[in-house]
Amino acid sequence: MSAEPNTGDAPSAVARVLNLSVVFGGTPVVSGVSFDVSAGRCLALVGESGSGKSVTARSLLGLAGAGARVEADALAVAGSSVLGLSERAWRRRRGKDVGLVLQDALVSLDPLRPVGREVADSLRLHMPLDAVARQARVRELLAAVGLPDAGERMRQRSGELSGGQRQRALIAAAIALDPPLLIADEPTTALDVTVQAQILDLLENLKAAGTGILLISHDLAVVSRIADDIAVMAEGRIVESGPAVRVLAAPTHPITQRMLAAIPADKPRHTALAPTSTDTRVVGSGRNRSAIATTTNDSRGETGGAREVVLEARGLVKSFRRPGGGQFLAVDDVSFRLERGTTLGIVGESGSGKTTTARLALALTAPDAGEVRLLGHPFTGIPENERRALRPAIGAIYQDALGSFDPRFTVQDILLDAVTGGRRSGPAASARVRELLDAVALPATLLGRRPLSLSGGQRQRVGIARALAARPDVLVCDEPVSALDVTVQAQVLDLLDELQRERGLSLLFISHDLGVVQHMSDRVAVMQNGCIVETGEASAVFADPRHPYTAQLLAAVPLLPA
Amino acid sequence: MLVHSAGGLFVLWAVATLTFFAVRLIPGDPAQAVLGGPGSQASPEALAAVRAEYGFDQPLLVQYLRELGRLATGDLGRSYALNMDVAPLLLAQLGGTLLLALLALAVAWLLALALATWSTLGGKTAWAVGSGIEITAAALPHFWLATALIILFSTWLGVLPPISTPGPVGLVLPVLTLAVPLAGFLGQIMRESFQAALESPFVLSARARGEGELGIRFVHVLRHAALPAVNLSGWAFGSLISGAVVVETIFARPGLGRTLLNAVTLRDVPVVIGVVLIVALAYILMTLVTDLAGALLDPRGRTA
Numbered sequence: 001m002s003a004e005p006n007t008g009d010a011p012s013a014v015a016r017v018l019n020l021s022v023v024f025g026g027t028p029v030v031s032g033v034s035f036d037v038s039a040g041r042c043l044a045l046v047g048e049s050g051s052g053k054s055v056t057a058r059s060l061l062g063l064a065g066a067g068a069r070v071e072a073d074a075l076a077v078a079g080s081s082v083l084g085l086s087e088r089a090w091r092r093r094r095g096k097d098v099g100l101v102l103q104d105a106l107v108s109l110d111p112l113r114p115v116g117r118e119v120a121d122s123l124r125l126h127m128p129l130d131a132v133a134r135q136a137r138v139r140e141l142l143a144a145v146g147l148p149d150a151g152e153r154m155r156q157r158s159g160e161l162s163g164g165q166r167q168r169a170l171i172a173a174a175i176a177l178d179p180p181l182l183i184a185d186e187p188t189t190a191l192d193v194t195v196q197a198q199i200l201d202l203l204e205n206l207k208a209a210g211t212g213i214l215l216i217s218h219d220l221a222v223v224s225r226i227a228d229d230i231a232v233m234a235e236g237r238i239v240e241s242g243p244a245v246r247v248l249a250a251p252t253h254p255i256t257q258r259m260l261a262a263i264p265a266d267k268p269r270h271t272a273l274a275p276t277s278t279d280t281r282v283v284g285s286g287r288n289r290s291a292i293a294t295t296t297n298d299s300r301g302e303t304g305g306a307r308e309v310v311l312e313a314r315g316l317v318k319s320f321r322r323p324g325g326g327q328f329l330a331v332d333d334v335s336f337r338l339e340r341g342t343t344l345g346i347v348g349e350s351g352s353g354k355t356t357t358a359r360l361a362l363a364l365t366a367p368d369a370g371e372v373r374l375l376g377h378p379f380t381g382i383p384e385n386e387r388r389a390l391r392p393a394i395g396a397i398y399q400d401a402l403g404s405f406d407p408r409f410t411v412q413d414i415l416l417d418a419v420t421g422g423r424r425s426g427p428a429a430s431a432r433v434r435e436l437l438d439a440v441a442l443p444a445t446l447l448g449r450r451p452l453s454l455s456g457g458q459r460q461r462v463g464i465a466r467a468l469a470a471r472p473d474v475l476v477c478d479e480p481v482s483a484l485d486v487t488v489q490a491q492v493l494d495l496l497d498e499l500q501r502e503r504g505l506s507l508l509f510i511s512h513d514l515g516v517v518q519h520m521s522d523r524v525a526v527m528q529n530g531c532i533v534e535t536g537e538a539s540a541v542f543a544d545p546r547h548p549y550t551a552q553l554l555a556a557v558p559l560l561p562a
Numbered sequence: 563m564l565v566h567s568a569g570g571l572f573v574l575w576a577v578a579t580l581t582f583f584a585v586r587l588i589p590g591d592p593a594q595a596v597l598g599g600p601g602s603q604a605s606p607e608a609l610a611a612v613r614a615e616y617g618f619d620q621p622l623l624v625q626y627l628r629e630l631g632r633l634a635t636g637d638l639g640r641s642y643a644l645n646m647d648v649a650p651l652l653l654a655q656l657g658g659t660l661l662l663a664l665l666a667l668a669v670a671w672l673l674a675l676a677l678a679t680w681s682t683l684g685g686k687t688a689w690a691v692g693s694g695i696e697i698t699a700a701a702l703p704h705f706w707l708a709t710a711l712i713i714l715f716s717t718w719l720g721v722l723p724p725i726s727t728p729g730p731v732g733l734v735l736p737v738l739t740l741a742v743p744l745a746g747f748l749g750q751i752m753r754e755s756f757q758a759a760l761e762s763p764f765v766l767s768a769r770a771r772g773e774g775e776l777g778i779r780f781v782h783v784l785r786h787a788a789l790p791a792v793n794l795s796g797w798a799f800g801s802l803i804s805g806a807v808v809v810e811t812i813f814a815r816p817g818l819g820r821t822l823l824n825a826v827t828l829r830d831v832p833v834v835i836g837v838v839l840i841v842a843l844a845y846i847l848m849t850l851v852t853d854l855a856g857a858l859l860d861p862r863g864r865t866a
Contacts, residue, residue, distance in 0.1 A: 091772045094772040112786065112861075118768075121768065121771055125772045157862065
């Protein structure tokens with residue numbers, strides 16, 4: 001199944017991998033992988049978590065991991081072989097011949113050191129520069145990657161910079177010695193769409209300047225922007241590779257096809273994103289299966305119909321004290337109405353007030369002004385013991401499903417706790433637990449497992465099952481799929497869609513990802529700096545954005561070439 | 563800062579109160595202490611006179627309030643048994659104990675750091691060995707360790723004195739006795755946080771720049787790994803001073819610990835309260851110092 005090297009001309013190859021295999025303690029993680037990266041071109045290595053793409057890339061740095069056995073017929077970087085290098089020899093090549101950019105510079109740059117020092121490290125380790133010359137070079141580098149006020153920024157720590165700024169600083173550290181090969185491992189995964197677009201532009205510029213880029217991602221839409229060639233990995237092998245245009249337009253391998261189908265942007269509402277026969281959906285959730293795959297548009301265009309408003313926000317305002325003093329207006333006069341059985345998407349970038357809005361809607365935070373009404377009753381401005389009677393009508397799922405569970409609880413404990421309201425026993429409780437598992441298409445064999453041993457998709461399913469335990473009318477979903485691979489995201493989105501139709505759930509769906517919101521929402525509200533700047537029917541807003549900010553967000557969404 | 567000071571005052575008050583009642587609730591007559599301890603054959607008249615002079619005939623609550631009032635003015639009172647002011651008595655003993663505790667803290671840090679660095683560098687075996695050494699060290703009681711060290715270095719090897727002579731040589735065994743168990747404890751914490759920091763993405767970034775193993779540890783990891791141990795050092799210092807009671811007694815070394823032990827046996831309330839207050843004060847100051855050191859190491863807390 002090994003792929004042919006994408007480009008044949010070896011002289012310009014900045015990385016050459018022939019029949020690479022990596023074994024961890026007897027378990028092969030990568031086998032028979034071959035590819036070339038040429039100067040001034042970008043090869044994207046695409047695959048789901050655990051497909052071996054990161055290990056493959058790190059083998060080019062001698063950092064495959066402790067206990068890894070790396071073997072290859074050829075493994076060369078910048079024109080010379082790196083097979084069997086000593087640790088000392090590796091250290092001389094790292095940074096000079098290969099640069100590495102990881103995801104989320106908040107943790108990929110030392111959070112206790114100024115970013116300038118981190119960039120200077122590359123110079124310190126490989127070049128005999130004095131401190132003054134090094135400082136000057138660091139400032140040049142930071143300016144070159146588009147960091148404003150480089151002189152000041154270099155003295156700040158990664159936590160003091162915005163997500164885009166610190167990702168730029170991380171790139172500056174990786175290209176400080178102008179390495180011919182740059183490995184970018186999910187470089188935009190934690191970023192907002194507009195910032196993601198900027199970082200991809202920056203990588204594109206580096207490519208144009210002659211750097212060969214090995215881009216690693218789980219998202220075909222992201223890589224389609226800059227990749228010249230694409231190699232799709234699954235279970236440690238390259239299953240399909242070729243020029244990006246060909247792979248994206250005419251994928252031949254089922255895995256590539258599945259990954260392409262999973263991209264939610266531009267897929268009409270209620271279209272299944274994942275094949276219905278995935279291995280996670282094994283136990284009797286066959287009900288309505290046939291209805292899912294068919295596109296139904298009956299909920300659209302019903303603006304005239306009088307649907308019941310289940311959740312309403314009127315003029316919500318919430319401000320927080322800034323740590324340094326002063327007030328920070330997180331949510332500023334936000335109003336919305338969520339109708340029964342529909343989805344209201346709230347989209348915006350980090351810091352736009354989405355999550356605060358979710359917490360206000362759930363009455364977990366008291367608004368400074370305005371009110372929330374749930375099923376026609378006031379939900380804010382009343383004492384918690386009165387609110388408690390209404391709480392079962394509204395449930396929530398979160399981005400970090402793992403963090404929202406007690407790590408010592410088993411799946412059974414988690415669900416039992418939710419079903420019985422904390423009493424952990426009750427009539428037909430365990431039957432109800434099984435029913436919930438069934439609803440989210442998880443096998444009963446998972447009941448004894450703890451969250452840590454579940455996959456990301458399974459955890460989010462347990463999170464959804466827990467939210468459904470009280471039979472809510474409204475489900476607040478705060479970035480429910482942001483931590484998931486595209487293919488797993490597709491399954492979770494399909495599940496939410498299915499549950500909505502089966503149970504008439506109303507969803508308040510919050511995400512920074514326009515593609516996801518566009519696919520899931522009937523109505524959409526775009527948030528910026530705590531305000532809703534545009535709201536309307538999802539189809540109308542996305543087809544014809546009125547507000548410049550919406551247009552800007554839309555332009556930044558990575559789309560497959562038509 | 564204001565909250566800190568108020569908290570510190572509260573701790574001092576609570577310590578004084580608890581100590582006062584704890585010592586006074588030991589059965590027996592405090593007047594005996596004034597007249598030379600329980601063994602003395604003091605006449606009932608003499609006892610009565612002392613009771614009246616010291617106010618022992620008053621209700622306990624009145625005595626407590628009087629004691630508190632005196633402490634509030636900074637007056638530590640007069641020792642019952644030694645018949646001298648408590649403050650100069652304790653000041654004379656303070657230096658030796660502080661020196662002992664600070665040295666032990668420094669030695670414990672060095673030992674823990676060396677052990678953590680070595681055990682995370684050397685693979686699985688070093689990890690297991692390091693972990694074993696730490697657990698054993700942390701579990702060693704002071705009195706046992708002191709005895710073992712004396713047998714080893716004084717009786718068998720004859721290189722170090724079994725009692726604490728003045729000068730640096732006499733400090734070696736007492737400092738080691740206090741430092742080794744603490745080093746085991748700190749080492750455990752440091753090794754765990756070393757390992758956590760070593761697995762974080764910024765270390766991978768640094769390695770990818772060509773940083774070597776020692777550079778990784780000293781430029782990046784140490785600061786992260788030291789934080790929890792620094793935060794615990796305030797507590798550790800307090801425990802060292804209480805450990806000094808045992809160590810000073812075994813090595814016959816003058817200091818607050820031995821003074822405290824004697825005062826408790828003699829039921830010399832002002833001295834006991836004085837020692838406990840000084841220890842509490844040292845503990846509060848040390849916590850303040852470690853808070854500041856923590857903020858220096860990790861400046862994120864100040865801005866976030």
